[in-house]
Amino acid sequence: VSKVVSNISISLDGFVAGPDDSPENPLGDGGEGLHEWIFDLASWRRAHGRGGGKTGRDDDLMAEAIEQTGATVMGRRMFDQGERPWGDEPPFRHDVFVLTHRPREPLRKQGGTTFFFVEGSAEEVLTRAREASGEKDVSVASGQAIVQFLEAGLLDELTIHLVPVFFGGGVPLFASIDPRTPPLELVEAIPSEGVTHLRFRRAN
Amino acid sequence: VSKVVSNISISLDGFVAGPDDSPENPLGDGGEGLHEWIFDLASWRRAHGRGGGKTGRDDDLMAEAIEQTGATVMGRRMFDQGERPWGDEPPFRHDVFVLTHRPREPLRKQGGTTFFFVEGSAEEVLTRAREASGEKDVSVASGQAIVQFLEAGLLDELTIHLVPVFFGGGVPLFASIDPRTPPLELVEAIPSEGVTHLRFRRAN
Numbered sequence: 001v002s003k004v005v006s007n008i009s010i011s012l013d014g015f016v017a018g019p020d021d022s023p024e025n026p027l028g029d030g031g032e033g034l035h036e037w038i039f040d041l042a043s044w045r046r047a048h049g050r051g052g053g054k055t056g057r058d059d060d061l062m063a064e065a066i067e068q069t070g071a072t073v074m075g076r077r078m079f080d081q082g083e084r085p086w087g088d089e090p091p092f093r094h095d096v097f098v099l100t101h102r103p104r105e106p107l108r109k110q111g112g113t114t115f116f117f118v119e120g121s122a123e124e125v126l127t128r129a130r131e132a133s134g135e136k137d138v139s140v141a142s143g144q145a146i147v148q149f150l151e152a153g154l155l156d157e158l159t160i161h162l163v164p165v166f167f168g169g170g171v172p173l174f175a176s177i178d179p180r181t182p183p184l185e186l187v188e189a190i191p192s193e194g195v196t197h198l199r200f201r202r203a204n
Numbered sequence: 205v206s207k208v209v210s211n212i213s214i215s216l217d218g219f220v221a222g223p224d225d226s227p228e229n230p231l232g233d234g235g236e237g238l239h240e241w242i243f244d245l246a247s248w249r250r251a252h253g254r255g256g257g258k259t260g261r262d263d264d265l266m267a268e269a270i271e272q273t274g275a276t277v278m279g280r281r282m283f284d285q286g287e288r289p290w291g292d293e294p295p296f297r298h299d300v301f302v303l304t305h306r307p308r309e310p311l312r313k314q315g316g317t318t319f320f321f322v323e324g325s326a327e328e329v330l331t332r333a334r335e336a337s338g339e340k341d342v343s344v345a346s347g348q349a350i351v352q353f354l355e356a357g358l359l360d361e362l363t364i365h366l367v368p369v370f371f372g373g374g375v376p377l378f379a380s381i382d383p384r385t386p387p388l389e390l391v392e393a394i395p396s397e398g399v400t401h402l403r404f405r406r407a408n
Contacts, residue, residue, distance in 0.1 A: 012378070012387060013377075013378035013381055014376075019383075030383065162390065164387035164388060164389050164407050166378065166381050166382070166383050166385045167383055168380050168381050168383040168385075169380055169383075172218075174218065174370065176372050176373055177217055177370050178370070178372055179223075179369075179370050179373075181372075183368035183369050183370065185395075185400070186366065186393060186395055186400040187395075188393075189390060189393030189402070191389075191391075196389070196390040198393070203368050
């Protein structure tokens with residue numbers, strides 16, 4: 001069954017980017033440390049058109065997430081920061097819906113990725129993403145989109161990749177989330193090398 | 205062997221007290237919800253001189269924490285807020301060291317609790333607390349003291365009781381912690397009813 005899922009790396013003190021983030025320093029000071037556990041995984045390298053890389057538990061998790069995802073939703077900020085580094089052949093290889101207040105023409109890239117710039121509620125965007133994802137899951141990327149989908153009660157699963165580092169400041173995942181947001185419950189904790197995967201689902 | 209440990213309840217979005225906390229509303233709006241899993245435990249009731257209460261896994265954890273603790277360190281804010289509700293016979297029943305910039309005479313209470321008001325570095329306070337705790341553990345209570353001990357690399361174990369609620373604001377556990385703070389690693393995640401216990405220790 002198609003689910004709405006999210007995967008995000010955060011610091012021990014709850015930040016998804018370090019202090020002093022800017023267009024030139026998109027992950028903030030030290031922010032790239034949150035993603036180091038990913039860069040060398042075989043499945044990640046494959047998605048980026050490269051060979052080799054580490055296999056094992058982290059790679060299995062990542063491979064499954066990539067394989068299961070049929071469409072991605074992200075905030076405008078993540079798109080703006082990612083567009084250049086993703087290049088001509090972005091790693092998504094499916095439809096990506098970018099939340100924005102300035103809709104524009106879709107941007108078709110090589111390798112199967114098309115970016116759609118959409119306005120509307122989380123429900124409306126999800127309807128479009130579900131059509132695109134078919135039997136597969138819709139992945140909600142970027143902190144901004146995750147909070148929006150959580151508040152709307154639309155996220156089925158959230159996997160937090162907890163990286164053992166303190167930032168002391170930066171972009172918090174849960175800045176001023178609506179306190180009426182349906183709570184999450186922890187389903188599973190998977191310790192690994194340099195990261196712990198905490199799998200949450202919507203509590204009933 | 206005597207360890208330096210800490211136990212603290214936090215919301216999903218990382219707050220130890222809700223929004224708008226004040227002396228009249230010490231836990232902030234909704235903050236008492238963080239501690240509901242504790243109030244009815246048999247071991248907690250026993251520490252407060254009452255009978256009955258729930259047994260089981262949560263109670264075993266709490267009973268062990270209470271039994272293993274030989275001295276407590278807390279911030280001034282926690283003492284100020286707790287002094288009245290704790291009453292004439294506070295539940296600690298051992299020496300409590302309150303971090304303050306205004307040292308004063310110790311405050312002896314019934315039932316074995318004495319509050320010492322101490323100034324100095326985390327190291328200095330810990331030396332005194334270790335003398336008082338003997339073979340047992342030193343427990344660091346209150347977010348303020350936890351951050352101070354973490355930054356000094358003096359906390360051996362931190363157990364976070366993650367309560368499935370979002371606050372959207374309040375008193376964060378890790379507000380602007382020093383980014384050079386030695387990181388923690390997750391050792392164990394224990395799901396329970398209405399709370400998940402996440403046991404961390406200092407990473408090596």
